[in-house]
Amino acid sequence: MTAPADGWLPLSAGERAVAIEVLVHGPLSRSEIARRLDLSAGSLTRLTKPLIESGLLVESADSAPGRTRQGRPSQPLDIVAESRFFAGFKITADRVYGVVTTLRSDIVARRDLPLATHDPDLVADLLGEMTDGFARDFPGLAGIGIGVGGSVEKRAVVGESAFLGWSDVPLAALVQERTSLPVVVENDAAALVEAESWFGAGRGLDRFVVLTIGAGIGYGLVLGGKRVAGAEDGLGAGRHWLVNPQGPLTPDGDRGSAVSLLTIRSIRYQLRAATGRDLTYEEILASAAAGEPMAARVVGEAARALGTLVAQIANFAMPQKILLAGEGVGLVDVAGPLVEETVLAGRHPRADPVDLETKVSDFHDWARGAAVLAIQVLVLGLTEA
Template sequence: MEESGAGFVVRTQAESWLPLSPGERSVAIEVLVHGPLSRTEIARRLDLSPGSLTRLTKPLIQEGLLVEVEEAGATEGRQGRPSQPLDVVADSRHFLGFKITDDTVYGVLTTLRSEIVARLDRSLAARDPGEVADVLAGMTRELSRGRPRPAGLGIGVGGLVEGRSVVGESPFLGWRGVPLAALVEERTGLPVVVENDTAAFVEAETWFGAGRGLDRFVVLTIGAGLGYGLVLGGRRVPYSGDEDRGFGRHWILDPYGPLTPDGRRGSAVSLLTIPNIRYQVRAATGRDVGYEEILASAAAGEPMPARVVGEAARALGILVAQIANFVMPQKILLAGEGVGLMKVAGDVVENTIRDNRHPRAAPVVLETRVSDFHDWARGAAVLAIQVLVLGAAQV
């Protein structure tokens, strides 16, 4: 291997496993997400004959994507032919993921199994698409310095993304029709995939996180905005338009609730997002208070913050209960920078969920995670793994 002018370590072997046949892709994804797996288990999961499985796995092993590993618990002196499950070579390729907010770019470098090996943040001095692409290119060089050339690059953006390449609209950045993938590809020489940030986050959780192995799974994120992702049959249901940003503005949880600048009166967005919670407190007190301070004041029993936080907690409980009633998910993951609400008023949320469910309904499995923007960047890297390397279908 040798150092290139871009700061990458150039491999002497093939850079990519592409193109994978549909059968090879199915085997690779099964092992990547659920491995290590025995050949018997892979054949059972994919309904393959032993001969077909051997034909599909042989090139994947030769190309360095899969490797035979010792079976867990194997001991010396064991009788018979040793079992050698298959696993992916996680550090054989690296991937970049970026999450763009209105003022910062968060970046990570991950392995093939989305394990973060490096992270980096950069402030945005401007939101001009070309300048943002320059920042992404600089971060790509820094994150990749001294490491093998990344196999692909994913970018998550809040807003509507078209064809996994063009930012159709991003209110946070003030963009319309920005060909972001092309701008970044031109500057980095890497293949690029762009996606809505919530969609990318959902994909990462479905393959490698809270939704791994589940047929019905929901991700609900609260923070600067409200995000929703639905997984059915183990696959994310794609957005048909802009409903990721729009559903919360029109999902009315309390018709007599607060009227805020963003979202209809009493909507999920009006009640739950950080900007609107801050707006409600500012409108009532005349003070511009940060979200964490509002939560602390509510926990201390200050009347106005306590009322606003209590209303948000009840709204969240209603929203989770309604999702559970209609979708019947095996698990709901609540994530985002706004989930500190659960620490202060989690009992209100849980009581409200019960009050809005049938008494005999199965309990809602609600997993709460305070996620930072590096987790969202990791989601973008997973999109790069899915689309650019494994060639997974558009999901």
């Protein structure tokens, strides 16, 4: 399921390292690439020749017009971003979100459709239909990435997804049968971490964390510039992260866990149990901002839980930055000062301030993350995180 994209041969480890540097940080001069990778000029020439011949790299015009050079001119190397396009999909419980990206993960098309069934074959049919539509507009479509909430095995089989009620679904094979394109499947949060690490908030950082709040709790850690993968990816660890032992018990998690305090479903459940009113998440946040006592209490508990969780992550992982993303980040707009106060209370007074960045995103950003996984696996041959 992870053959190289059409027209590109499998890359050696050295070729892959060069391609990644140019893809993420380019355009770069040969001397800069050699410095970054500690390569001799001869070794770099040997590694770049097949990349240029395959069309993955190109000698670009100098990106700094007007700058004078001494000695022999050297054209920087760059990726031809529009030489191939990739489809990325994010599957939620009731909708499929799709994007097309360039090799540099720039989104050039978006589409989403309702998901009327969770039957795997019918979901694959829908993904095939959306891919066909993208392929008509982008004939250079080279591969597909799919993000799913749940655990994924060998980037091909959805081992377990509570949102979809799936177990051991060979999603990559089902979609490849319908599209004749190589397919990569991954946990959606893991895909988002890869995209942010390469092209977003974590670009260039050695230690970086992505924390997502919304339908569930997602967590991803980058160390040494690489995502740390584990067998527990997508298994819902947030239900066991206790942030307030005296906190509420909900159907979605242990008492006082991150899931029971921070997920949208749990926040709505808490307010409904206390008042009998069934409000949307946005209505709850608005009520809290307006000073409605019960909504303010529920949102305040969530804010303290988030602050505690951020402090714990900062204390143990010591990241240079924590990115907070997901459809639940509106919590920070309403209760940001309380989140910050709780973070400070959970940190040593002399500890470095936590660089907490909040990203307002939608599910198309998660789909973009899946496309980045496809680029990593199908173009660069990265079989492991």
